[in-house]
Amino acid sequence: MIAGGLAIAGSLALGLLTASPIFFLGIVPAGALGALGVMSWRRLGSPPRELAPVPPVSALPRKAIGRAEVNRYLNVRTQVMTVHGSIKSIHPDAARELRAADSAAAPALNTLVERLAVLHELRIKLPDSAAANTAETACLAISERLQVGCENYDVLLSACATLMATPELESNTQLQTAAESLIAYSYGLTRAADL
Secondary structure, rough: HHHHHHHHHHHHHHHHHHOOOOHHHHHHHHHHHHHHHHHHHHHOOOOOOOOOOOOOOOOOOOOOOOHHHHHHHHHHHHHHHHHHHHHHHOOOHHHHHHHHHHHHHHHHHHHHHHHHHHHHHHHHOOOHHHHHHHHHHHHHHHHHHHHHHHHHHHHHHHHHHHHHHHOOOHHOOOOOOHHHHHHHHHHHHHHHHHO
């Protein structure tokens, strides 16, 4: 669009200055170039919209295995939502990236929390049984996965804090790397759950 506009202006200027009709013929291809630019601009569409936040899960009952990890997960997600509002005014693209990372990771981690709740119920309803022992082992494994997810959220929050302190390109790269790491971890959890 800009190139077409500059070419039209140049052709007009040369045509008027030299009074040569040959330069006025340059307006046609320049106009076509400008029209192509306008059509390409319209195809870009509106900027990407921010995803809606994923709803939180409920905390586990007392004495449930993994309760501490679930509470930590709920806390880091709350912190991400709080930081999101602050970072949005400084760097809207970073805020979109933060929300996208949370929207990608939260469903997989919410599923882990729901599994812990189901396994806790199983342990309560079938005490001193083989099923209860298996549920306890599964709870410990799921708690470890949730702990790793919380650590990835911590890295994401750290990158957000760095970005807010110095809104430079390098800091945004840190946020992007942290977001990609969290998304990759949640994708791995989802794939593991599908197997």
